Every structure is written in structure tokens, then in C-alpha cells.
Amino acid sequence: MTSLNETHDPNLRSWIASANDAxxxxxxxxxxxxxxxxxxxxxxxxxxxxxxxQIVDLAAVHSAGIFDGLAADAALAGxxxxxNALMGMGPxxxxxxxxxxxxxxxxxxxxxxxxxxxxxPQSEAxxxxxxxIGDYTDFYAxxxxxxxxxxxxxxxxxxxxxxxxxxxGYHGRSSSIVVSGTDFPRPVGQRRSPEGQPPGFGASTRMDxxxxxxxxxxxxxxxxxxxxxxxxxxxxxxLCLLNxxxxxxxxxxxxxxxxxxxxxxxxxxxxxxxxxxxxxxxYRTAWTRxxxxxxxxxxxxxxxNRASGxxxxxxxxxxxxxxxxxxxxxxxxxxxxxxxxxxxxxxxxLTHHTVNGxxxxxxxxxxxxxxxxxEDGSQxxxxxxxxxxxxxxxxxxxxxxxxxxxxxxIILRGWCxxxxxxxxxxxxxxxMVLPARN
Ligand code: CA
Numbered sequence: 001m002t003s004l005n006e007t008h009d010p011n012l013r014s015w016i017a018s019a020n021d022a023x024x025x026x027x028x029x030x031x032x033x034x035x036x037x038x039x040x041x042x043x044x045x046x047x048x049x050x051x052x053x054q055i056v057d058l059a060a061v062h063s064a065g066i067f068d069g070l071a072a073d074a075a076l077a078g079x080x081x082x083x084n085a086l087m088g089m090g091p092x093x094x095x096x097x098x099x100x101x102x103x104x105x106x107x108x109x110x111x112x113x114x115x116x117x118x119x120x121p122q123s124e125a126x127x128x129x130x131x132x133i134g135d136y137t138d139f140y141a142x143x144x145x146x147x148x149x150x151x152x153x154x155x156x157x158x159x160x161x162x163x164x165x166x167x168x169g170y171h172g173r174s175s176s177i178v179v180s181g182t183d184f185p186r187p188v189g190q191r192r193s194p195e196g197q198p199p200g201f202g203a204s205t206r207m208d209x210x211x212x213x214x215x216x217x218x219x220x221x222x223x224x225x226x227x228x229x230x231x232x233x234x235x236x237x238x239l240c241l242l243n244x245x246x247x248x249x250x251x252x253x254x255x256x257x258x259x260x261x262x263x264x265x266x267x268x269x270x271x272x273x274x275x276x277x278x279x280x281x282x283y284r285t286a287w288t289r290x291x292x293x294x295x296x297x298x299x300x301x302x303x304x305n306r307a308s309g310x311x312x313x314x315x316x317x318x319x320x321x322x323x324x325x326x327x328x329x330x331x332x333x334x335x336x337x338x339x340x341x342x343x344x345x346x347x348x349x350l351t352h353h354t355v356n357g358x359x360x361x362x363x364x365x366x367x368x369x370x371x372x373x374x375e376d377g378s379q380x381x382x383x384x385x386x387x388x389x390x391x392x393x394x395x396x397x398x399x400x401x402x403x404x405x406x407x408x409x410i411i412l413r414g415w416c417x418x419x420x421x422x423x424x425x426x427x428x429x430x431x432m433v434l435p436a437r438n
Contacts, residue, residue: 002091002233002281007031007102010422014105015112016119018052025415025425026050031101032273032426033083033238039126047078047086047130050273050427051105053122060118066111071100082132083274087218087237088362091278094218094237098278127179127272130240131216131363136174137353138212138244138264138367139167143343145372145380152388153252164294167344167352172244173265174365180271180429184245186406186436187266192253203436204247204263206389207404210370211317211380211412213339214242214270215346217364224357229302232347233277235360239311239339239346241271241412241429242367248383248403268367271412271429282421284308285340299355300348309345313426314338315371315414317380321399322407331411332396334385337371337378339414406435 006012007029013020014028026032032050037043048055058078061067067075074097077085086094104111140146143163150158162168178184186207191200218237221227227235244264251263287309289295302309315338318331344352349366370380379385382403386392389402404410414426 002278004281007098007278008282008421010420012102013107014051015107015109016052016054016105018054019105021052022423024052025427026052027422027424028102028105029422030275030279030424031098032275032279033078033086033130034272034274035082035128035130036120036125036272037128038120038124045081045128047080047083048120049101050122054119055122055125056101056105056115057118057120061115064114064118066104066114066118067097067100070096082129082363084131084363087131087216088220090219091234094276095278098276127181129177129179130272130274131365133174133177133363133365134361136172136177136365136367137169138172138260138369139169139344139349140369141167141342141344141349142369142372142380144341144374145370145384148372148379148384152383165297167349169349169353169366170259172260172268172367176265177268177270177365178431180269180431182267182269183432183434184267185434187247187250187262188436189247189250189262190253191249199253204249205403206248207433208246208248208382209317209404209410210244210246211315211335211337212242212244212370213311213313213315213368213414214240215349215366215368216240216274217350217360217366218362220360220362220364221354223359226354226357227350227360229300229305229347229351232350235350236277236346238274238276239280239313240274241414241426243269243410243412243429243431244367244370245269245431246381267431269429269431271427273427275424275426279424280311280416283312283416283418285310285312287345296348300351305345305347309347310340310342311346312338312340312418313414313416315380316412318411318413319395319401320409320411321395321405323399324397325409327397329397331409334393335378335380337373337380339368339371341373342368342371404433406433408433
């Protein structure tokens with residue numbers, strides 16, 4: 001677990017004025033990684049680091065030879081079209097680059113002039129996938145979501161007996177993970193019909209979103225060599241936002257016995273910036289398990305995981321309907337929750353995933369599962385907010401929603417904030433449902 005160091009000092013200020021906005025997402029204490037190029041250009045994608053309203057171009061930093069040692073090695077790796085090579089280098093190298101960036105971007109840095117030549121405004125950027133995701137696993141780590149949704153699918157048996165013992169997951173589709181701003185058509189498929197009837201076929205009528213945290217694996221492991229709970233944190237590069245779009249009618253018909261398939265694999269949206277675990281060090285929280293619940297088996301248990309395995313990240317979902325957009329209205333909040341309520345930590349997910357010898361590779365990706373909290377208003381999917389479509393939501397402009405309609409955009413936001421630490425933000429993950437293709 002990363003301890004606090006000089007890069008977390010709340011008093012640090014940058015010579016980039018926009019980075020000193022107390023309500024901004026990207027102060028000098030954040031320094032998240034992504035992949036970008038200038039919009040509309042023929043440039044290659046390359047790694048970048050968000051600071052205020054700017055991006056530090058890692059390829060330019062490398063070409064200018066601004067850093068040395070491990071930080072220079074990291075900048076070279078970060079110059080590639082994806083961050084997989086940087087992710088594979090491990091925490092000492094990530095940390096060296098973070099420290100070098102922090103020093104170069106501080107007020108009074110003698111590297112200011114050289115670094116200023118390596119900036120690209122975020123307003124001119126187009127984002128790419130930050131990593132080539134070889135494998136994607138979606139977990140199910142909110143017991144509140146698992147219970148809420150279990151009641152809808154299996155009223156008499158909402159929480160299956162394995163839930164409290166295993167970080168439940170399924171292998172998802174990485175090819176359809178897209179970066180924020182990518183719109184997609186409503187999926188078509190077989191839809192569940194009332195009991196005993198043949199399935200319907202056509203565009204999904206129960207389109208939903210899922211508010212999740214995305215977890216990028218850093219260094220991998222050899223086949224047959226599990227990552228232990230004590231090693232797991234060193235293998236996690238960072239977190240982003242994930243919208244696991246879900247077609248509930250397709251999902252309901254297909255999910256037994258082998259789990260989600262086409263109801264999920266048409267699109268999953270991530271935010272462009274990966275917030276490193278080092279940046280999140282001030283926001284680690286205790287992980288607890290209610291005393292009357294089963295405690296984890298020993299391979300999923302550690303003092304460090306108990307003390308600070310959780311992440312205190314506020315998670316917000318907003319909707320922007322076509323009517324809101326056309327009328328110039330701001331997006332409306334649908335829910336507000338927090339990643340700290342997860343039943344399993346990221347380290348436990350990674351440890352469990354490899355306990356059988358399964359190998360991870362740099363850039364592999366996990367979804368946390370829909371993050372619903374214990375309180376009303378924190379449910380991370382429409383199917384929970386509308387009780388399976390039975391209780392439509394009435395938006396402030398009078399529109400009703402049971403599920404998403406064409407032209408609806410969903411925006412996920414995340415941030416960390418508390419007294420004595422700088423606010424750091426995740427940016428946003430945005431996507432819009434387009435009409436189904438004929
Ligand atoms: Ca999911």
C-alpha cells in the first residue's frame with residue numbers, strides 16, 4: 001500500500017493556474033494517465049498526464065529528455081500508443097515518474113519552460129483507450145446491488161450462498177470496451193417473454209447502465225503463480241470509471257446457466273483517465289465485514305487489507321435526455337454512492353482471480369460490479385432505482401424513465417474529497433444510446 005509522500009502534500013501548487021482550482025479534478029496531487037492525440041489530427045496516440053485543463057504529452061517529455069533515471073524509462077514507455085508497457089514496469093517506476101512530474105509541474109520548478117512546451121490543452125484532445133485490454137473480468141462486489149437485483153430475478157432467493165465467500169465475477173468482452181464519448185446503437189437480440197412464451201426478438205426495451213469502478217492491472221504474473229493478498233496492491237496500476245451498459249431483457253433470457261453474454265457485450269464505457277493507486281493513497285479506507293457475515297478464507301485476508309484495502313471514492317450518475325440537451329438543461333443526478341461500500345476490495349478480487357494460477361497481463365481490466373450503497377439514492381442502475389421498471393422515475397423536466405430511451409446520455413463522475421487532503425477527480429465517462437440499427 002502506498003504511503004504518503006511529498007507528491008501528496010496538500011500545499012503543493014502548480015505553475016499551471018487551472019491546476020490550482022480547489023474544485024478541479026486534476027490538481028498536481030492527482031496526475032492521472034491516459035492516451036490521447038490532438039482531435040482531428042493524424043498524430044499517433046500516446047500517453048499523457050492530466051494537470052488542470054492541460055495534458056502533459058509523455059512523448060514530448062521523452063523527446064525533450066527532461067527526466068532521467070527510472071522516470072525517463074517510464075516516460076519512454078508512456079510514449080507508446082497505449083500504456084501497457086508503463087503498466088508492466090511496476091510501482092517503483094510509476095512512482096519515479098509521478099515524483100518527476102510533480103517536481104517539474106510545481107511552482108518555482110526550473111523545468112517549467114521545458115515542460116510548458118510539452119502541454120496540449122484538454123479542449124483540443126481526443127482520447128483513446130489508455131491500454132490494450134487483453135482480458136476483462138466483471139465482478140459483482142456490491143452486496144447491496146447483488147441483493148437488490150437478486151430480489152428482482154429471484155424473489156425467494158436473492159443472495160446465492162457463494163456470494164459471501166467468493167468475489168463473484170465473469171469473463172467479459174474486452175473488444176467492446178470504449179472510451180468516454182463513444183455512442184453506440186441500442187442492441188438487438190432475443191428478449192425474455194412471459195413464462196412459457198417463446199422469446200421476442202428485436203431492439204432491447206430495457207436498456208440500463210451500471211455504475212462501476214474500473215481497475216487496471218499493472219504487472220502480471222506467470223501462469224500457475226498466484227498473486228497473494230500481500231502482493232496484490234503492487235499489481236494494481238489504478239482506477240477509472242466504468243459504465244457496464246446492460247440490456248436487461250436480453251440478460252434475463254440468456255444469463256442462466258453460464259452468466260451474462262450479449263446483454264452486456266455491445267458496449268462498456270470507461271473514463272479516459274486512470275487515477276493511480278499512489279494518487280489515491282490519502283483516500284484509502286478500512287475494509288470491514290459485518291460480524292454476522294462469514295469472514296474471508298485466509299488467502300483473502302490480511303491486516304493491510306483490513307486497515308486500508310478500501311477506496312473512498314464518491315460516485316455519481318447523471319442523465320441527459322435529448323429533450324434536456326435541446327433545451328440547454330444541465331444533466332440531472334440519478335444517484336450518488338461510494339466505492340468504500342464494496343463487499344470485496346480490489347486486492348481481494350485480484351488475489352481470488354489468480355488463486356487458481358490464472359495469469360494476468362499488464363492492462364488487464366476488472367469491473368467492480370455495480371456500486372450500490374446501503375442508502376436510498378445510491379443505487380447504481382435503473383433496474384434498482386425503478387424496481388425493475390415498475391416505478392418510473394420522474395425527471396425534473398417532467399419526463400419519465402423506466403429504462404433508457406434513444407438519445408439518453410449517461411454521465412458517470414467520480415471524485416475523492418475530505419478535510420486535510422486535496423480533492424482529486426476522475427473526470428467523467430459519458431456515452432449515449434443511439435437508435436437500434438435496422
Ligand atoms: Ca456489471
